[in-house]
Amino acid sequence: MKAMSKPSTRRTQKTTAADLVIVGGAGHVGLPLALVFAGKGLNVLVYDINDQAFPLIKQGKMPFMERGAAPLLQKVLAQGRLHFTANQSALSQVPIMIVTIGTPIDEFMNPNLQGMRDCFDALLPFISNEQLVILRSTVYPGTTDWLGSYMEAHGKHPLLAFCPERIMEGYAIEELQKFPQIISATTPEALERAAGFFLKIAPEVIRLKPMEAEFAKLFCNSFRYIQFAMANQFYMMANSAGLDFYRIFQAMKKDYPRMQGMPAAGFSAGPCLLKDTMQLTAFYNNEFSLGYTAMLVNEGLPLYLTDRLAHQYDLPNLRVGLMGMAFKANSDDPRSSLSYKLKKVLTFKAKEVLTTDPFVRGDTDLKPLSEVLEHSDLFILCAPHPQYKDLDFKGRPVVDIWNAYGKGAII
């Protein structure tokens, strides 16, 4: 009979060493990605400069809303598959590094590469030529090639890939495993390693060149942003003509396949769509006129609403209740939310602006829903959270640009 072999030390080390590290791993993109890879049995190291986020995550609690994430987090923590560090030296020896840090635009609406440069300046000493570095943040076209040259100039030649994140915030756990993954890389070897790696979670990979993949991501977001702008402009046009936009909208769509893709009107904002449209605009020498126009329309919607309300109501004597301060329904993310732009503009026009949201945390101005309901004379549904569906507004006007509950007033 063959003797049972003792587990080797090498094997024990392999199961405890990280298979990959996620840079920015406590963020909205990084953490769900970490969970999905850990859920597939990989050992994942979460590296983030914001180590204040770690204690909560280590307790099995998500720092933001993400469907299906909390049970998966608790499961992979219990399995010992998720580890945390704010010390970049822990990244050396980890074979795969995925970068998911924020890529904001600056005050001139131009891409700000400084964050990416600072990030890599800190990581370079711990990057080796054997590692696969995967850029996943949404980047300005050409960034992957720039990063390759930048690392080379510092004597580092890791395999380099760009594999954009295309999830809808809040649905990452499901979508990461459902949709094809676009992959690109600066060498065939890097491309094949990235392909094999993402096939652990995604059903299919689609190979592109780095700049094609960078464009693909930016085109996706700009396309959506422009679609929302069209709906918003049609809404404003119909509303200004004294018509109920949604009677027209429903008639246009009923049993008419060509219009099924048209979205409803609504605040189009959040951390990605405007920013990414502006990245393309900057790339195209400010001649991406559709993108610019979409920005004027979408960002102009709160101004339009305020103007219409000022003409129709005695705003200086009215308290306005803003319902939903997150950038979209069923989200706790207030980043770049147009609800806050509306609040700012209305504060100068109305007697008082009261705000509420069942999910957003950290905004000390927020009031309980009951208080806003009791004290407001007029309501604006900014983010159509389900909590607002069956409310009794007692005959007071409700502005519902989304037509979420069919209670909207023409203003």
Ligand SMILES: NC(=O)c1ccc[n+]([C@@H]2O[C@H](COP(=O)([O-])OP(=O)(O)OC[C@H]3O[C@@H](n4cnc5c(N)ncnc54)[C@H](O)[C@@H]3O)[C@@H](O)[C@H]2O)c1
């Ligand atoms: N939020 C989305 O739904 C979404 C979807 C697709 C793509 N993206 C893109 O993904 C990227 C990240 O977006 P996000 O919403 O997750 O941002 P986020 O701010 O939620 O997360 C970024 C994380 O990176 C960390 N970080 C910043 N600089 C760092 C550094 N130098 N080293 C280590 N950690 C660092 C931050 O502390 C934060 O935890 C952006 O490029 C964004 O455009 C976002």
